[in-house]
Amino acid sequence: MKKFIRFTRLSIFLIFSLVLFSNNVSYAQLGWYFQNSGTTQLLTCIRFLNSNTAWAVGWGSNILRTTNGGANWQQVPSGTSSSFQNTFFVNVNTGWVVGENGTIIKTTNAGTSWFTQYSPVSSRLMYTHFFNENTGWICGYSGVVLKTTNSGVNWISKTSGASYNLNCIYFINGTTGFIDGDNGTIRKTTNGGENWYNITTPLTYNLDKFFFINDYTGWVTGINGTVLKTTNGGNNWLFTYTGVFCWITAVHFFDIYTGYACGGDYSNQTSGIILKTINGGINWTSTTHPVVPWMSFISFISPDTGWCVGQNGTIMKTIDGGLALPAAPILNTPANNSTLNTMTPYLTWYSSGGATNYTVQISPDQNFSSITDSITTINTGYYIPSGKLTNGLSYYWRVKANNSMGSSPWSTTWKFTIQYIPQAPVLIYPANTSIIYTLIPNFDWENVIGASSYHIQVSLTSGFATLVDSATVSTSNYLIPFGKLLNMHTYFWRVKAKSGSTDSPWSSIWYFSIEVTNINQLSSSTPSDFKLYSNYPNPFNPATKIKFDLPKKSHTSLVVYDALGRAVQTLVNTELKEGTYEYAWDASKYNSGVYFVRIISDNFADTKKMMLIK
Structure with a gap:
C-alpha cells in the first residue's frame, strides 16, 4: 500500500511537471511562462542583480544561480542542510542567505563558496536587507532583529519591541527602516535599528513583505488579500483593493505606478496568483497563468520583465508585464442609488491594469434583459447621450474591461434614478422690445437638453392675466395662428420646458410690438443670400414695391435718397428675422425725379435706382 501511495504521488508530480513544461513551450512569449529550476522544493526568494544574473533560495538548502536570465539554473552547494528563507546581494560577488535555526551564510566570490557567519539566535530567520556592503539587518521569529556594521563579522541582537514573529525588515536609507510580522505588526526605526516604535495599522492579521520605491511611498503585503x-x-498605511482574499506574499514596484504582487492559497497547489497594478495600487489585475502554484516572492528588473518563485521549485518569467485578462473595473461615480438632476449623466470607474478599453451597459432592469445604451470606450468615463434616458426612471449600469486576451467579469451593478428639472428656455425671437411687421410671427427659443415638449404663453399683460394664446409644442419654435394677434398692439411672451412630469421654471418675459404698415413679410423661408431687388413698377407713380431677402436675423436699414444723396425717408430701421420682405413706398409727396433705395443688413449693402414720374 505504501508503494502505491509513493507511486501515486510520483505520478502526480510527473503530470504536474509535464504541465509546466508544456506551458513553458506554449506560452514562452505571452504572459508568465515557466523556467526549469531543477528542484521540486519550495523556493522562497529570488533576486536579480541585472538582466542575466540572479539568485534564488528555498527549502532543502537550495541555492540556485542563473547567468543567462533564467534560461538555465544551476544548483550551488551551500555547505549546510538548513532550509533558506531569503537572500540579499550588495553586488555580483557579495551576498548573504538566511534561514532555519538562525542560519546565516555568506559568499564573497559570486557563490563559488559559502561560509557560515555566527548567529546569536537559533530561531528561524526570515529576511535580510543591506544598505551597503557593511551595514545590514536580519529579522526572524519571536521578534528577532540582528544588525551588522562590519559585513556580518559580528551580528548584534537589537530589541525590536515585538514579541510576534517578524517576516520582513526593510531599510529605505541608512537610518530609516521597518519591520513587520504577525497580528498586523509594523514598527519603524529612525536610528538604524537601535530603537523601534509601533506604527498603527488598520488590521490585526499577519503581514509579510515590504517594498519602497522612494523615501515616502511604499507597500506591504499580508494575508486576506492585503496590500x-x-x-x-x-x-500611515491604507488599504489598496486587490480583489482577492488569499495570502499576498510579496510585492515589487518599478515606479510609483507599475507594480506586481504574488501569493495564493498555500494548501492548494494550483491556486497561486500574480497581480499587477498600473495606478499605484488603486486596483489590481490578475495576470495569473492557468496553472500556478502558491507563489512566495517576485522581482522585476524593468516594467515588463520579471520573475516569480514558489512551490514545487516553480520559477516563472514574463517579458511583457504578465499580459492576461484584466480585472473587473471598480465603479466610481455616480454613487450607487444616486438621484441625478441631469439627462446626460457622466459615468466613471477606476482603470483596470492591462485593459485596453471598456464596455459600458445601461439598462432599466437589473438583469440587463433590455439595453438602453451600450458602448466600448478607451476612457474611464462615459457621458450618456441626450435622448437615451427617460426622466423619472431608474437605471442600472455595469462595466467590463477588455484587452487582446479577452474580457474581465462585469463589475458590480450600480443604480441611479433620473429626477431631472430642465433649465428654463432662452428666448430668441421676437427679440425683447422689438417691433415686428407681421401678424403671424414664428416664435423661437433655444432647445433645452432633456425637454420632451415646451409650453408657450402670449399675453396682453406682463402678469399673463390676459392670455391671447397658450400652446404645447414638441419643438423649440411656434408659428402663432392668424387672428391671434392684432396690429398696433404690444404682447408679452414666455416659455417653459417639460420633461416627463417635470416642468422647468418659466423663461424670462419678453415683449414686442406689432406695426404692420407698409412692410410685409412675404415668406419665412430662409433665403440663400442677402439680396435687394429692383423696385416694381419702375418707373412708378406714385407708389412702388421694394423687395429684399434676409438669410439670417439681422438689424436692417432701408433708406430712400434723392439724386443729391440726401436721405428723404427711412423706410425700415429695426431687427428683422430671416425671410423675404416687401415694402410698399408711397412717394406721392415727393417730386418727380431719380431716387435711390439703399439697404444695409449685417455686412451686406446694396443700392437700386428708382424713377418717379408724375
Whole structure:
C-alpha cells in the first residue's frame, strides 16, 4: 500500500511537471511562462542583480544561480542542510542567505563558496536587507532583529519591541527602516535599528513583505488579500483593493505606478496568483497563468520583465508585464442609488491594469434583459447621450474591461434614478422690445437638453392675466395662428420646458410690438443670400414695391435718397428675422425725379435706382 501511495504521488508530480513544461513551450512569449529550476522544493526568494544574473533560495538548502536570465539554473552547494528563507546581494560577488535555526551564510566570490557567519539566535530567520556592503539587518521569529556594521563579522541582537514573529525588515536609507510580522505588526526605526516604535495599522492579521520605491511611498503585503500603501514614509498605511482574499506574499514596484504582487492559497497547489497594478495600487489585475502554484516572492528588473518563485521549485518569467485578462473595473461615480438632476449623466470607474478599453451597459432592469445604451470606450468615463434616458426612471449600469486576451467579469451593478428639472428656455425671437411687421410671427427659443415638449404663453399683460394664446409644442419654435394677434398692439411672451412630469421654471418675459404698415413679410423661408431687388413698377407713380431677402436675423436699414444723396425717408430701421420682405413706398409727396433705395443688413449693402414720374 505504501508503494502505491509513493507511486501515486510520483505520478502526480510527473503530470504536474509535464504541465509546466508544456506551458513553458506554449506560452514562452505571452504572459508568465515557466523556467526549469531543477528542484521540486519550495523556493522562497529570488533576486536579480541585472538582466542575466540572479539568485534564488528555498527549502532543502537550495541555492540556485542563473547567468543567462533564467534560461538555465544551476544548483550551488551551500555547505549546510538548513532550509533558506531569503537572500540579499550588495553586488555580483557579495551576498548573504538566511534561514532555519538562525542560519546565516555568506559568499564573497559570486557563490563559488559559502561560509557560515555566527548567529546569536537559533530561531528561524526570515529576511535580510543591506544598505551597503557593511551595514545590514536580519529579522526572524519571536521578534528577532540582528544588525551588522562590519559585513556580518559580528551580528548584534537589537530589541525590536515585538514579541510576534517578524517576516520582513526593510531599510529605505541608512537610518530609516521597518519591520513587520504577525497580528498586523509594523514598527519603524529612525536610528538604524537601535530603537523601534509601533506604527498603527488598520488590521490585526499577519503581514509579510515590504517594498519602497522612494523615501515616502511604499507597500506591504499580508494575508486576506492585503496590500497596504503609505505615501508619507510609513507613518500611515491604507488599504489598496486587490480583489482577492488569499495570502499576498510579496510585492515589487518599478515606479510609483507599475507594480506586481504574488501569493495564493498555500494548501492548494494550483491556486497561486500574480497581480499587477498600473495606478499605484488603486486596483489590481490578475495576470495569473492557468496553472500556478502558491507563489512566495517576485522581482522585476524593468516594467515588463520579471520573475516569480514558489512551490514545487516553480520559477516563472514574463517579458511583457504578465499580459492576461484584466480585472473587473471598480465603479466610481455616480454613487450607487444616486438621484441625478441631469439627462446626460457622466459615468466613471477606476482603470483596470492591462485593459485596453471598456464596455459600458445601461439598462432599466437589473438583469440587463433590455439595453438602453451600450458602448466600448478607451476612457474611464462615459457621458450618456441626450435622448437615451427617460426622466423619472431608474437605471442600472455595469462595466467590463477588455484587452487582446479577452474580457474581465462585469463589475458590480450600480443604480441611479433620473429626477431631472430642465433649465428654463432662452428666448430668441421676437427679440425683447422689438417691433415686428407681421401678424403671424414664428416664435423661437433655444432647445433645452432633456425637454420632451415646451409650453408657450402670449399675453396682453406682463402678469399673463390676459392670455391671447397658450400652446404645447414638441419643438423649440411656434408659428402663432392668424387672428391671434392684432396690429398696433404690444404682447408679452414666455416659455417653459417639460420633461416627463417635470416642468422647468418659466423663461424670462419678453415683449414686442406689432406695426404692420407698409412692410410685409412675404415668406419665412430662409433665403440663400442677402439680396435687394429692383423696385416694381419702375418707373412708378406714385407708389412702388421694394423687395429684399434676409438669410439670417439681422438689424436692417432701408433708406430712400434723392439724386443729391440726401436721405428723404427711412423706410425700415429695426431687427428683422430671416425671410423675404416687401415694402410698399408711397412717394406721392415727393417730386418727380431719380431716387435711390439703399439697404444695409449685417455686412451686406446694396443700392437700386428708382424713377418717379408724375
